[in-house]
Amino acid sequence: MSRLASPVAGPRVRLPEAGSAWRQPLAVTGLVIIAAWLLVAIFAPLLQPYDALAQGTPMLAAPSSAHLLGTDALGRDVLSRVIAGSRVSIPSALILVIASLVVGAVIGAVAGYLGGWVDEVLMRCTDMVLAFPTIILAMVVAAALGPSIRNAIIAIVVVNWPQYARVTRSLVLGLKTREFVVAGRLLGNGPLTSLRRDILPNIAAPVLVLATLDFGNAILALSGLSFLGLGTVPPTAEWGSMVSDGMQAFDSWWIGTSAGVAIFTIVLAFNFVGDALRDSLDPQARRLVKEH
Amino acid sequence: MSHQQALAPPADQVRGRRAHPLARYIAARLGISVLLLWGITLVTFILTNLVPADPLAAVLGDQAAADPVIVAQYRKQMGLNAPLPLQYWHYLVRLLHGNLGTSAQTRNPVAADLATVFPATAELSCFVLVASVLLGVGLGLYAALRHRRLADQVIRFASVTGISMPTFWLALLAFYVFFYKLRWLPGSGRLDPTLTPPPHVTGFYTIDAALAGQWSVLGNALGHLVLPGLVLTLYMMGLLVRFTRSAILDVLNEPYVTAARAKGLGPGRIIVGYVLRGALLPILTMVGLAFGSLLSGAVLTEQVFAWNGLGQYAFLAATKLDLQAIMGVAIVVGAVYIVINFIVDLLTGVIDPRVRRG
16 A cells, blocks of 8 residues: 555655654754744843943954853944844744734635635735735835834735735635535624634634744845845844844854854744644645745 | 537537637736736836835935925926826836836936846846756655655755755855855856956856857856855755655655556656656746745845845845836836746646646
């Protein structure tokens, strides 16, 4: 059987595992890293050895016992700035993902549930936004609104919601003709009640998995805009702008490297967890929530 | 009765005017592409008119922008006093004549600016696309065939790492190590400053140099492509490996692959004729969609490697609120993306008859 199912892959067959997320070392590693970063963000004021904004005398000092990750061009402690950066990146990425999810899911659900010309119009709009490369449209919006972390979030939400709309729409399309949904409608549920009571519980899991996978992208996009100078404004300790600082002070490799490792670890962790969650979805939903 | 039915021509031919399904499919896709292009012009126009910051200050300079006479004259000259729908109409007519306006930044026509920066990004993107499709699809296929074995785990881990690296940071690392420290590869620009670009034919320095027979320039241009190309390839490859792997795994579970196996076909024929063929369409679609990510990555990478392309131009335009230039970039990039996905749709229709019937 297994040979037939995977002719060239040898005798191993893919078994549906119960609670597979916990059996995978990568997923557990990811969860540990995420938990660690959350703790760092929560207890940042206690963990920072120095004030993240305080300028001091040893400028561009290499890592030492006094400054574990060295100092930057203004003599600020890099470790403190990396820790403080977690309080910028993690909450903003969270807001970004939640906002994209809400906007996208509502549009997708309305399109899928109502169908007809509403569906056609909404999905064409979705395609249109998808046709813009994320960063260019985000750059236009961020530049037009002026650089700030709030505007960077708005800019990315503007380009980020379509993926949620597409997945939600496909899920709703698959569900709305199912017997239990039709039965609910016959019992007198209005469209809103039907969406909330019968459809929402059945689409929540795949959409949340998509959000987990998207969290890493959100951090990358936000730090990318900040790297370009279209996110946070200078004194703020933000990882993307720290990498940009590192580009200005080339010999002081520790500035850019520390911030880069911070971004990399948290994005990697969310991708590990997202992959594991995705694998635990049923095959139909899994196909919708593409690996990206 | 049944005899007559058998002799009667198929329904499709009775309605003689009905076009070939493939032609209809192409027409429908083309219509959608044109609609999308029009939508892009509308979106960019609306976005740039919503700008709360005053673009006039950016165009005229702060001093002139403070003088109401100059501002009024400028607004009149640029037709900014007309109602918005009329302005949009003028804009659209201008666009159809290939006029993208004048950049406030460079004082050149935007179309001319784009014609010089676009080939730089296109050259980099083509290089990355070819490298990452070859490597990404190859490794993804191999990983799927070695599902859950060591090779699969290693490739999977490497591809997640690839997509989790911030492109701009990876670019900086590559720049620091291979250019600044080791001096193995050139780090910035498209050519060494001592060399003059080859005569303009395609705008791709590599191709132009080869056409002109300037082999040292060709070598130099290739050397400059390596670092930014590598950085972007790592990211694109990660995307494609992950997608190819799951597409192939899906196909491996299809009954027709089992049937091919049961017929006694060898693994080589099954992979090429059945598995790859079945996974070709989703992979093709993914490559088209991933092209958008490639352009986004190019913006950040160009910044690090001082690659004088669309990304750098867009960045300068965005930070200086050079609206005509931003609109030009958005339209060109959107158009490229739409054309690429139109080609992908066409290929899909040609390869898979089911698509054009639906």
